[in-house]
Amino acid sequence: MEGKINKYHIILLITVFFGWAVSATDIVLNAFLINQITNAFHISDAIFGIIGIAFGAGDGLGGFLFRRINDLRWGRKLTFLTTLVGVMVFTALTGLPVNFPMYVISRLGAGIFSDGEMTAGWVLLAEQIPTGRRSWFISISQGGVAVGYFLADTFAGTFASPSALGWRAGFLANALFGLAAYLIRLEIRESPLWSRIIQVKALEKASIRQGISEIFKGCYKLVTILAFIGLSAAFFATAFS
Numbered sequence: 001m002e003g004k005i006n007k008y009h010i011i012l013l014i015t016v017f018f019g020w021a022v023s024a025t026d027i028v029l030n031a032f033l034i035n036q037i038t039n040a041f042h043i044s045d046a047i048f049g050i051i052g053i054a055f056g057a058g059d060g061l062g063g064f065l066f067r068r069i070n071d072l073r074w075g076r077k078l079t080f081l082t083t084l085v086g087v088m089v090f091t092a093l094t095g096l097p098v099n100f101p102m103y104v105i106s107r108l109g110a111g112i113f114s115d116g117e118m119t120a121g122w123v124l125l126a127e128q129i130p131t132g133r134r135s136w137f138i139s140i141s142q143g144g145v146a147v148g149y150f151l152a153d154t155f156a157g158t159f160a161s162p163s164a165l166g167w168r169a170g171f172l173a174n175a176l177f178g179l180a181a182y183l184i185r186l187e188i189r190e191s192p193l194w195s196r197i198i199q200v201k202a203l204e205k206a207s208i209r210q211g212i213s214e215i216f217k218g219c220y221k222l223v224t225i226l227a228f229i230g231l232s233a234a235f236f237a238t239a240f241s
Contacts, residue, residue: 009129009137011187016121016141018181019084023114024148025155025174026091027055029167030107032156036167041100051107058111066116070123076191080120084185086113088178095171105234127191151177 030037030051038048062083070079090109097103122138129137151174160170 005130005133008189009133011184012124012128013137013141015080015181015185015188016125017144017147018184019080019117019121020142020144021147021151022084022091022144022174022178022181023087023117024145025151025177026087026094026110026114026148026171028149028152029155029160029170029174032152033160033167033170036162037103040167041103043100047100050104054104054108055111055114058108058113059115062112063115063119065112067119070116070120076120076124076127077188079116080124080188081182081185083113083117083120084178084182086110087117088175088182091171091178092175095168095175101234105231109231124188124191127193128189 034045034048038045066079066083070076074082087110090106090113093106094103094110097106121141125137125141126134152170155170155173156167159165159173160167
């Protein structure tokens, strides 16, 4: 793609940048709030390491699933929107569990959507930013990680500290930050490359409702229902274990 950088390209960069920031804040909060979390669930630091395994497993699974969905089913915009919603939901759930198994399930879910969110952002930049500027834009977008570290440190040292609202407030605040980032994303257009590939202009108006409807159709229906039942049962059942 040839051409000059315009206002839309800057908006696209900002949306990807803040997506990285939301995901990074979510991840780093676990490290900055580790003492509070281990005390809340009465576990050791070694046992707490299980969340890294859960998040990593989810990250790998999400990367595989959303790369295929991005290329074959939903397109760039819908994947970009849906994955951030997933990160927001599971970040909020991370601040709500009543025991450690419930916490681990929430981190698994966060991992699934986190990788998909980051990958979708990269693809949008690669396909919509003019040649000669793509590398710069992709590099700048990863600066959102630094913002995530800053926000996690700020949250942990202020209202999420033990003497204030506590660790749960940090994750809930990040979910609200994700909501703000999502509202900006509504301005994003579908990738012209994707539109040419599938020749369906209706994807320009992609919505979360379309995504949810799609995964309940055809061969995906049974798998989706079983996945939702299994994950929901695991998440809520642990509250009574």
